[in-house]
Amino acid sequence: MSGDTLSRIHELVQKRRKIVIGLLGVVIAVSIIGLKFVKFNNNIEVMLPQNAAVQNTMRFLRGANFSDKLVISLKLNDESHSTQDLISASDQLAASIRTSPMAKQVISNVSTSDVASEMISFLKYAPQLLGPESLSKIDSQITPDGIKERLKFIYRQSLSPGSSFMMPFLRADPLGLFSGILRDIENLSMSLGYDVVINNGHLISRDGRHAMVIVKTNVALMDGFGARKLITYLRRELKASLPGFVSADIIAGHIHTVSNEDVIIRDIGLTSIMASFAFLLLFLFFFRDLKAVMIFLAPFAAVAVSINITYFVFKDLSYSVIGMGTVISGIAIDYGIFVYVAVKKAGGSYKTIKQVINPVMHGALTTISGFAVFFFSSVNGYHQLAFFSILTIILCLIFSLFILPHLLSQEKKPASTFPTNSRVIPSSFKLRDLLCIFCWGAILALMLISGARIRVNNDITQFDGVGKEVVSAEEEFHNVWGGKVMPAILVVSGKTLESAYQNNTDIYEAAIRSVGKDNFTSFASVWPGLASRKANVLRWQEFWSEETQSKTRNMLADYGKIYNFSQDAFQPFFKQLLPTGNLEVEPKGFS
Numbered sequence: 001m002s003g004d005t006l007s008r009i010h011e012l013v014q015k016r017r018k019i020v021i022g023l024l025g026v027v028i029a030v031s032i033i034g035l036k037f038v039k040f041n042n043n044i045e046v047m048l049p050q051n052a053a054v055q056n057t058m059r060f061l062r063g064a065n066f067s068d069k070l071v072i073s074l075k076l077n078d079e080s081h082s083t084q085d086l087i088s089a090s091d092q093l094a095a096s097i098r099t100s101p102m103a104k105q106v107i108s109n110v111s112t113s114d115v116a117s118e119m120i121s122f123l124k125y126a127p128q129l130l131g132p133e134s135l136s137k138i139d140s141q142i143t144p145d146g147i148k149e150r151l152k153f154i155y156r157q158s159l160s161p162g163s164s165f166m167m168p169f170l171r172a173d174p175l176g177l178f179s180g181i182l183r184d185i186e187n188l189s190m191s192l193g194y195d196v197v198i199n200n201g202h203l204i205s206r207d208g209r210h211a212m213v214i215v216k217t218n219v220a221l222m223d224g225f226g227a228r229k230l231i232t233y234l235r236r237e238l239k240a241s242l243p244g245f246v247s248a249d250i251i252a253g254h255i256h257t258v259s260n261e262d263v264i265i266r267d268i269g270l271t272s273i274m275a276s277f278a279f280l281l282l283f284l285f286f287f288r289d290l291k292a293v294m295i296f297l298a299p300f301a302a303v304a305v306s307i308n309i310t311y312f313v314f315k316d317l318s319y320s321v322i323g324m325g326t327v328i329s330g331i332a333i334d335y336g337i338f339v340y341v342a343v344k345k346a347g348g349s350y351k352t353i354k355q356v357i358n359p360v361m362h363g364a365l366t367t368i369s370g371f372a373v374f375f376f377s378s379v380n381g382y383h384q385l386a387f388f389s390i391l392t393i394i395l396c397l398i399f400s401l402f403i404l405p406h407l408l409s410q411e412k413k414p415a416s417t418f419p420t421n422s423r424v425i426p427s428s429f430k431l432r433d434l435l436c437i438f439c440w441g442a443i444l445a446l447m448l449i450s451g452a453r454i455r456v457n458n459d460i461t462q463f464d465g466v467g468k469e470v471v472s473a474e475e476e477f478h479n480v481w482g483g484k485v486m487p488a489i490l491v492v493s494g495k496t497l498e499s500a501y502q503n504n505t506d507i508y509e510a511a512i513r514s515v516g517k518d519n520f521t522s523f524a525s526v527w528p529g530l531a532s533r534k535a536n537v538l539r540w541q542e543f544w545s546e547e548t549q550s551k552t553r554n555m556l557a558d559y560g561k562i563y564n565f566s567q568d569a570f571q572p573f574f575k576q577l578l579p580t581g582n583l584e585v586e587p588k589g590f591s
Contacts, residue, residue: 070252078245105216127540128533227254249473295336302395332396502529
């Protein structure tokens, strides 16, 4: 900025001093009021790179079945009450939560009839799922001894208390073809290490003292405002719906979202109060001038104005961005200090301002350049941070250079106790200067060597700000239900859903050849890719020739007479023995 331009601005403000200060007060007042209408966004996604890989990962997390669920673990605290009392309490809680629009689905019990129905329906996919090894096993079973053994097993099952549940399934699968698939499904469900017992259709722990209620919600995991509303609602319902002998813990990622937001807000408030108090003491006791408080207030006023303008430009603001951006007030306050000292020592003349304008502006431009680099980042949050920080610095610079001098110019006598003469260090100490440079270089070299051995901890959980109460609840949950040692998860992608299934199958087959089937669990064990299922169907159709069907049907009918089974007792099996229709990309109609 040229001297003439600075002079004109300085003189204009001097002539319109009251108007400028009045307008400045109005702008600050309006900005403070406007803070009430600013909508903050605490979604962590704003701080992630906007490239395709990260976006695909976030889409996967949002679409994954576990991202929209939370678990309520109920605990029976009174020994005088039974598991049935716990079940009744869980049903009462589930009925209450179902009325909320935030709960898409509440699972507190599993209908055995629905399970049996889905198991029978899933049998139609057996030709696609059973490979060559399964066909060899089936072939060894279609013998008189094998058929007799299976019929004896079915007869014993028909006499058990759960026969009404099992018989429809056994009629549809008399040879036990589905047993291998069931084992794969069970292994898949147990791969996360959870241990749940079905008691009267409810999810109960092994000790019978805990019940589980699963809530599927439409509130996104990273939606801070929605998560807070959801957790507040659930805690209110737990307090109102549960009897005194039952306590409950909410296990959900939403609690981490709320807790981390609380930590950010608390830390911003605490650091702002501490910094404000420290600056206030500094100005009042060091400068001993009430007008010095204006230096302290200027950055806060600039922050208020900048928040409103940044919100207008970006439509929403991140809590994280504002939290980091307020640090700028500690940087921008230096501009006011420089001008204040110069004005108080020289009486506030234009020449005084002209002497400090270059160093102050160069310092501001250096800081602005550092933040301007963030505009080249792929992280949207960094764009907000750069815009907000640069705007705050510019506003503080304008206030320090063109407003503050006119508020201080009437004070001619310096109010501070800065030394009037400073001793000039002689230039003859060149040897000492070289020694200092050498020592500094040696220290820097040692630090570089030491820095090469530093190991960076990239565990993101270290930034999790949840309190001890949440950590304690999660530890108890894992102690009761398992899942404390979580396995690594491999996500397989593809250009289409069909190709993703096939890629998953290829990786699964390669993995079990390398590490064994017991050390690697995949959905491919239950639902292979389309190419694998096509091959299975062809082998199945070739195996179940008319001769094999007739042989199996006759043996079931003949040996079934021993146990009083009717001629068509296993007709459901033969009805769906041969697949019809097109192969589906994935099974439909199952929960």
